Amino acid sequence: MNHLKILGIKFGAVLFTVFALYSVFQETSLMDIILISLFTTIVSYLIGDLFILRYAGNINATISDFGLAFVLLLIFSYVFIGYDIPLITLALLGSFFISCCEPFLHGYIVNKIPPAVRRDHRTLNQLQTEIADEPDIYKLKKE
Numbered sequence: 001m002n003h004l005k006i007l008g009i010k011f012g013a014v015l016f017t018v019f020a021l022y023s024v025f026q027e028t029s030l031m032d033i034i035l036i037s038l039f040t041t042i043v044s045y046l047i048g049d050l051f052i053l054r055y056a057g058n059i060n061a062t063i064s065d066f067g068l069a070f071v072l073l074l075i076f077s078y079v080f081i082g083y084d085i086p087l088i089t090l091a092l093l094g095s096f097f098i099s100c101c102e103p104f105l106h107g108y109i110v111n112k113i114p115p116a117v118r119r120d121h122r123t124l125n126q127l128q129t130e131i132a133d134e135p136d137i138y139k140l141k142k143e
Contacts, residue, residue, distance in 0.1 A: 002112045003113070006108065006113070009105060010041050010044075010045055010105055011041040013098065013101040013105070014037045014040055014041045014044075014098055015037040017094050018033050018037045021090050021094050022036070022090060025090060026081065026087075026090065032080040035076070035080055036077060039072070039076050040076060040098075043068075044065060044069055044072060048064055048102075049065075049109055052065075058106045061106055062103050063099075065098070065099050066095050066096070067095075069094065069095035069099060070091050073087075073091035073094045073095055074091040
């Protein structure tokens with residue numbers, strides 16, 4: 001159920017971005033916008049959010065989501081819209097705005113979906129030290 005909720009949120013963000021850019025600058029049909037958004041959402045969720053986010057962290061996943069969204073928007077734009085118009089600028093702008101929403105979505109994913117494999121990676125700030133009083137050996141020898 002959490003996956004469907006996250007997919008819905010991600011689809012809404014991608015659909016809003018693609019609709020805002022492609023309808024204004026390209027006069028693309030609504031069905032093409034929905035299909036581009038749907039395929040981009042599904043592929044980027046499977047690769048970026050379920051795989052890269054789990055193993056590389058939020059920052060690396062956001063950067064890879066930018067590149068992945070750019071490639072996917074470019075490919076699906078050429079498939080659904082055509083080759084006769086330059087779509088690189090629209091794909092670049094769309095991937096930028098989509099990747100601006102990704103850190104918030106990644107935080108939601110990390111909080112709501114438990115990882116399948118629990119890895120114990122601790123940074124220096126997360127290490128604990130043990131404090132104890134050491135016995136004085138000389139005092140013990142005298143007794």
